[in-house]
Amino acid sequence: MTVRTLVRVALLPLLAALLPASAAGQGIDVRGYGMIGSITFTASDSFESVVGNDSGRLLGGGVEVGLPLGGLFVGVGGSRYRADGSRVFVTSSRVFTLGIPTQVTVSPIDVTAGWRFRQLSRRIVPYVGGGWSSYRYEETADFAAPGENINERYSGYHLLGGVDLRITRWLGLGGEYVWTRIPDALGTDGASAFFNETDLGGSSLRVKLSIGR
Amino acid sequence: MSLKTKRLLPGILLIAAALAVTSLTGQEPVDQGDARVMITDAALPAIDRGLRLQDTLADPGDPVSLPLIDGDRSEPQRGDALEGSIIVKFRREVDREEAGREALARLGGTRIERREFTDWDILHIPVTTDVEAAAALMAERDDVEYAQPRYLNHQMYRPNDPFYNLQWNMTALDMERAWDIQPGATSNVIVAVIDTGVAFRSGTYRFNSRFPFRLVAGGPVYPALGQVDIPFAAAPELGARDRYVTPRDFIWGDDEPLDMDGHGTHVAGTVGQLTNNGIGVAGMAFNVKIMPVKVIAGEWDFIFGAPNGGTDDIVAQGIRYAADNNAKVINLSLGREQGGPAPVVDAAVRYAVGRGAFVAIAAGNSRERGNLPNILGNVSPTLSGAVTVSAVGKSLAGAYYSVTSPAVELTAPGGDLRADSTGGVIQQTFDLDLLQTFRRPVAQFGPPRADSFAYYYFQGTSMATPHVAGLAALLFQQGITSPDAIEEAMKKFATDKGPAGRDDEYGVGMINPRATLRGLGLAR
Numbered sequence: 089m090t091v092r093t094l095v096r097v098a099l100l101p102l103l104a105a106l107l108p109a110s111a112a113g114q115g116i117d118v119r120g121y122g123m124i125g126s127i128t129f130t131a132s133d134s135f136e137s138v139v140g141n142d143s144g145r146l147l148g149g150g151v152e153v154g155l156p157l158g159g160l161f162v163g164v165g166g167s168r169y170r171a172d173g174s175r176v177f178v179t180s181s182r183v184f185t186l187g188i189p190t191q192v193t194v195s196p197i198d199v200t201a202g203w204r205f206r207q208l209s210r211r212i213v214p215y216v217g218g219g220w221s222s223y224r225y226e227e228t229a230d231f232a233a234p235g236e237n238i239n240e241r242y243s244g245y246h247l248l249g250g251v252d253l254r255i256t257r258w259l260g261l262g263g264e265y266v267w268t269r270i271p272d273a274l275g276t277d278g279a280s281a282f283f284n285e286t287d288l289g290g291s292s293l294r295v296k297l298s299i300g301r
Numbered sequence: 302m303s304l305k306t307k308r309l310l311p312g313i314l315l316i317a318a319a320l321a322v323t324s325l326t327g328q329e330p331v332d333q334g335d336a337r338v339m340i341t342d343a344a345l346p347a348i349d350r351g352l353r354l355q356d357t358l359a360d361p362g363d364p365v366s367l368p369l370i371d372g373d374r375s376e377p378q379r380g381d382a383l384e385g386s387i388i389v390k391f392r393r394e395v396d397r398e399e400a401g402r403e404a405l406a407r408l409g410g411t412r413i414e415r416r417e418f419t420d421w422d423i424l425h426i427p428v429t430t431d432v433e434a435a436a437a438l439m440a441e442r443d444d445v446e447y448a449q450p451r452y453l454n455h456q457m458y459r460p461n462d463p464f465y466n467l468q469w470n471m472t473a474l475d476m477e478r479a480w481d482i483q484p485g486a487t488s489n490v491i492v493a494v495i496d497t498g499v500a501f502r503s504g505t506y507r508f509n510s511r512f513p514f515r516l517v518a519g520g521p522v523y524p525a526l527g528q529v530d531i532p533f534a535a536a537p538e539l540g541a542r543d544r545y546v547t548p549r550d551f552i553w554g555d556d557e558p559l560d561m562d563g564h565g566t567h568v569a570g571t572v573g574q575l576t577n578n579g580i581g582v583a584g585m586a587f588n589v590k591i592m593p594v595k596v597i598a599g600e601w602d603f604i605f606g607a608p609n610g611g612t613d614d615i616v617a618q619g620i621r622y623a624a625d626n627n628a629k630v631i632n633l634s635l636g637r638e639q640g641g642p643a644p645v646v647d648a649a650v651r652y653a654v655g656r657g658a659f660v661a662i663a664a665g666n667s668r669e670r671g672n673l674p675n676i677l678g679n680v681s682p683t684l685s686g687a688v689t690v691s692a693v694g695k696s697l698a699g700a701y702y703s704v705t706s707p708a709v710e711l712t713a714p715g716g717d718l719r720a721d722s723t724g725g726v727i728q729q730t731f732d733l734d735l736l737q738t739f740r741r742p743v744a745q746f747g748p749p750r751a752d753s754f755a756y757y758y759f760q761g762t763s764m765a766t767p768h769v770a771g772l773a774a775l776l777f778q779q780g781i782t783s784p785d786a787i788e789e790a791m792k793k794f795a796t797d798k799g800p801a802g803r804d805d806e807y808g809v810g811m812i813n814p815r816a817t818l819r820g821l822g823l824a825r
Binding site: 131137238273279 | 782
């Protein structure tokens with residue numbers, strides 16, 4: 089996570105404090121969304137060596153509930169990253185691709201609480217949030233013996249900020265940035281141990297199409 | 302014509318006829334000297350005599366087992382180094398001709414010789430000169446990079462008295478699962494077997510045994526055999542002629558590295574014996590090309606007066622030849638425990654690694670004879686891309702003969718026939734009963750046959766080393782294409798043995814082909 093990212097995330101709650109909610113007394117809003125995005129993993133060297141890229145497409149969806157407490161909302165979302173690669177051998181100077189097909193799948197579930205700043209505009213609503221993340225990590229490869237493939241779930245946390253654009257009363261388009269940390273999920277073996285990368289998290293930019301209020 | 306003449310005519314004609322017949326039938330054969338001559342490249346098919354037990358125990362690791370020829374030898378030997386010549390590498394910036402002349406004058410030498418595949422010279426000096434002192438004298442000069450005696454090397458195995466279910470070594474290395482990942486490499490990978498030659502072709506060759514000899518000091522004297530025609534056949538389980546690339550013989554100085562010992566053929570079998578063909582045994586990398594390079598003289602080579610022995614310079618020539626001819630893996634199941642350092646071989650190994658070849662070197666078999674490591678292995682700890690290999694037996698404990706040394710980096714199955722009579726490494730090689738006729742009583746001594754094969758259990762670090770060379774070939778095919786990375790991979794995935802971490806008996810541990818070939822995933 090870069091300093092610039094941290095500053096951006098930190099500024100969002102400040103903005104929230106400066107702009108108190110004016111929507112108190114509203115009812116519960118429920119919306120569902122579909123999401124497409126791009127995730128860049130913190131363990132960049134590990135992902136680059138095995139799947140050839142430290143970034144990849146993220147597809148998912150979820151539900152958000154706007155509570156009758158100003159801009160407070162809660163949500164739960166799931167997504168999935170999947171990439172094909174090859175097992176490798178790495179030295180300090182080179183990565184040797186061994187041609188053994190490998191598939192890496194990361195399936196995050198994010199439970200988020202946040203605040204929407206509805207008073208800025210009726211159509212453009214910024215929001216910030218944070219919460220608990222659970223990432224399922226699956227790694228399968230050809231020639232694996234029992235116990236050599238991985239299917240494990242790891243927990244961490246995330247911070248996010250974004251903007252909703254209300255196209256119609258029931259339809260919205262939004263963009264958000266999410267930073268996640270999933271500590272100690274990697275780094276005990278494999279290429280991640282060589283690169284001493286332990287965090288399965290990363291940062292993602294997401295575009296969300298939502299239906300609902 | 303007078304009556305007297307008429308009476309004498311029949312007699313004169315008879316004498317003339319007799320002389321004519323004598324001059325034809327009594328014609329002296331052309332003296333081929335020490336040279337060998339191929340009579341025909343056609344030969345009967347090889348004979349496979351199955352699993353054999355060997356009657357005699359010899360210890361090729363012991364220099365006294367080398368034959369002592371009672372006769373003129375072009376280069377007499379004393380101890381472990383040839384007399385009459387030393388190896389000198391002049392510094393690059395030096396005028397070699399001038400420096401050579403000066404060196405010759407100082408040592409009372411006769412000539413300086415530069416051979417192919419070398420960057421050093423052979424200085425021929427008086428036979429009476431102490432070669433170690435002469436080399437030390439030369440090494441002190443500012444214009445000399447290194448100088449050393451021409452130490453003799455030998456194969457690193459111990460043949461003993463004696464199919465896939467007998468290959469405990471392959472099971473110990475989990476090779477079946479390794480072959481699932483990398484089935485024997487391909488013909489794109491060339492493995493140089495630098496050894497006593499390989500039974501790589503068929504043909505009948507004429508040799509000249511000109512001098513009586515004895516195998517051991519004080520032993521019986523075996524007679525000279527004169528000209529003998531010896532049938533050779535390619536080892537059936539190593540494959541057809543196209544299995545071999547750029548064969549080279551630095552003992553006889555030609556392109557016919559015929560094995561007359563059996564060691565090189567056995568080693569080549571562990572590297573690349575044909576596998577999954579329903580016959581015999583398996584090899585580690587059974588699809589690779591094999592480059593037979595002969596640098597070690599067997600007993601028969603000495604008996605037939607081969608012009609060269611397995612000196613350091615000959616070994617170094619072989620290594621450089623292999624590297625220059627695109628070998629990706631070099632197997633050195635040879636070396637010596639006696640004598641000084643071998644800078645000429647060290648430099649050749651560095652040259653080979655620099656050319657992209659991985660080098661596997663036997664650690665040595667002298668654990669019970671002073672535990673003297675193979676001097677040729679001394680280069681490997683400081684050179685990434687070359688490893689020195691010790692041996693374990695069937696129990697996977699260190700073999701009784703395998704030296705312990707700081708040079709040992711990895712271990713592999715080399716067999717231990719003391720612990721188990723079937724505990725050696727089995728491969729096909731010559732039927733030693735028919736090849737090593739010099740082990741018979743003198744009255745039964747005769748020409749050898751090199752066209753009959755059998756399966757033998759051998760033991761030694763010589764037998765361990767080709768397992769590592771074979772794995773290197775598999776790794777090269779799998780995508781690890783640099784010698785230093787091959788070494789790093791082997792060490793990373795080696796199974797630690799003995800005390801935790803590296804030790805002098807097992808190095809970092811026993812090679813683990815399946816894990817090494819499978820490499821690393823992202824998280825496991």
